Structures are given as structure tokens and as C-alpha cells.
Amino acid sequence: MTPPAIERWHDFISGGHDPAVLDALLADEVVFYSPALFSPQEGREKTAMYLTAAAKVFGGTDFRYEGQWFAEESAVLEFAATIDGKYVNGIDMIAWNGDGLITSFKVMIRPFSALQLVMGKMAELLQPS
Amino acid sequence: MTPPAIERWHDFISGGHDPAVLDALLADEVVFYSPALFSPQEGREKTAMYLTAAAKVFGGTDFRYEGQWFAEESAVLEFAATIDGKYVNGIDMIAWNGDGLITSFKVMIRPFSALQLVMGKMAELLQPS
Numbered sequence: 001m002t003p004p005a006i007e008r009w010h011d012f013i014s015g016g017h018d019p020a021v022l023d024a025l026l027a028d029e030v031v032f033y034s035p036a037l038f039s040p041q042e043g044r045e046k047t048a049m050y051l052t053a054a055a056k057v058f059g060g061t062d063f064r065y066e067g068q069w070f071a072e073e074s075a076v077l078e079f080a081a082t083i084d085g086k087y088v089n090g091i092d093m094i095a096w097n098g099d100g101l102i103t104s105f106k107v108m109i110r111p112f113s114a115l116q117l118v119m120g121k122m123a124e125l126l127q128p129s
Numbered sequence: 130m131t132p133p134a135i136e137r138w139h140d141f142i143s144g145g146h147d148p149a150v151l152d153a154l155l156a157d158e159v160v161f162y163s164p165a166l167f168s169p170q171e172g173r174e175k176t177a178m179y180l181t182a183a184a185k186v187f188g189g190t191d192f193r194y195e196g197q198w199f200a201e202e203s204a205v206l207e208f209a210a211t212i213d214g215k216y217v218n219g220i221d222m223i224a225w226n227g228d229g230l231i232t233s234f235k236v237m238i239r240p241f242s243a244l245q246l247v248m249g250k251m252a253e254l255l256q257p258s
Contacts, residue, residue, distance in 0.1 A: 034240065035240065035241070036240055036241045037240050037241070038243075067200070067203070067222075068200065069200045069203065070198055071196065071197065071198045074196070076220070087167060089162075090237065091205070091220060091222075091237060093196075093207070093220075107239075108237035108239045110162070110164045110165070110236075111163065111164065111165055111166050112165045112166075112244060112248065113167065114167075115241060115244065119241065
């Protein structure tokens with residue numbers, strides 16, 4: 001049985017990236033750990049900003065989850081996608097609380113060239129306009 | 130209960146990196162997936178070479194495992210360490226066969242600067258002399 005937090009995360013990813021779905025899924029104190037940056041990004045607003053940008057970068061590609069591993073109140077989901085002809089492989093490491101709200105979201109990406117590619121695309125979306 | 134393959138991997142890491150322990154733990158057809166390179170590294174010899182080099186890079190640091198997630202015949206272990214004053218965070222994604230031998234070993238590292246650092250150290254160890 002898939003934990004509710006993961007089920008709702010899949011709903012967000014496959015359901016057209018509805019901001020309301022994402023917002024209802026994140027705890028106030030959620031922390032986002034970027035594959036690129038050392039500094040944790042704290043709070044629901046920053047986390048939603050990063051996850052929405054990531055969903056845009058991977059949206060319209062062949063993004064798919066290829067594996068899942070579970071612990072008590074957390075999971076690791078492996079993903080793969082092709083962006084600009086390049087293979088991108090990574091994991092989402094997701095923890096949630098007793099209410100099923102996500103409290104921590106960490107992303108790692110390999111190989112090096114894929115991380116560079118995603119960082120460039122994320123920067124384009126996140127730079128102040 | 131920790132799966133035998135993971136228990137033996139921990140033995141290798143904490144037991145002074147005995148090549149015989151590693152050799153006995155890898156299936157002939159094992160594949161290593163680098164955090165840096167796209168190309169899978171096939172076979173026991175190449176995989177042992179990479180894992181031994183990685184053990185050297187992280188040996189003598191404060192390397193520790195900080196989380197573990199399981200599936201049927203695979204696991205994800207999260208690690209953290211400080212190398213040259215820099216925080217290195219990553220995962221080992223390990224799959225094994227019915228005999229408890231490792232068939233796949235994938236590594237991802239974050240943040241970007243940590244991946245660059247580890248790539249440099251690995252290259253020093255792996256370059257042909």
C-alpha cells in the first residue's frame with residue numbers, strides 16, 4: 001500500500017501540477033534540499049517554488065518513477081527522464097509527519113552532466129524577473 | 130533485520146576495506162553506476178575498483194550512514210561526510226540477488242560542489258599511473 005503522502009505527490013506530478021494539490025501536501029515547516037545547493041530551503045513557500053520549477057523542467061519529458069524504497073515515515077523514489085536528449089537520473093527523498101504532510105524533500109541527480117543541465121534550467125525559471 | 134548483503138557491505142566499510150570481503154560480496158555481473166558518469170561500469174573488477182577508490186576518498190573522514198530504505202531485494206542508504214571541510218551528502222542504491230550478492234551499486238552525491246570535489250579525488254586515485 002502506497003503511503004498517502006506519496007500517493008498525493010504522484011497526484012501532483014501526474015495531475016498537471018496543480019498548485020493547490022502541492023500546497024495541501026506540504027507541512028508549514030517543510031525543508032527542501034536541492035541537488036545543487038548546500039543550503040536547506042526552509043518553509044512551504046520556498047519548497048513549493050522549487051518543486052513547481054522542477055515539475056516544469058521535467059514536464060513534457062518522458063519523466064517516470066522507476067523504483068521506490070520505504071522506511072517508517074519516509075520514502076525514496078528513483079526517477080529517470082530525457083531532457084534535451086540527455087539522460088537524467090535521480091531520487092526524491094521524501095519524509096512526512098503523522099498528518100501525512102511532507103516535512104522534508106531532498107533531490108539528488110546523476111550523472112554530473114545531467115545535474116549541470118537541470119541546474120541551468122532551474123536557474124532560468126527561478127531567477128528574479 | 131538488516132539484509133545480509135547490506136550487513137556485509139557495512140562490514141566492508143567499517144572493517145578496514147578488506148578487498149576479500151568486497152570481492153565475496155559482488156556478483157560476477159555486478160554493474161556500478163557512478164554519480165559522475167553516464168556509462169554503467171560493468172563487472173566485478175571495475176565495480177570493485179570504483180568502490181575501493183570511494184572507500185579511500187571517504188576513509189578517515191567522519192563518513193556515516195544516516196538513513197536506510199528498503200524494497201524486496203534492494204536498499205537505499207543515505208550517507209554524509211566532511212571532506213576538506215566541505216559537506217558531502219549522498220546515497221548508495223544497492224540491489225542484490227537470491228544469493229545475497231550485489232548485482233547493482235549506484236551512487237548519487239549532492240550538493241554540486243561536493244560532487245565536483247569527490248570527482249576530483251576519485252580521478253586522482255583512478256587515473257592510470
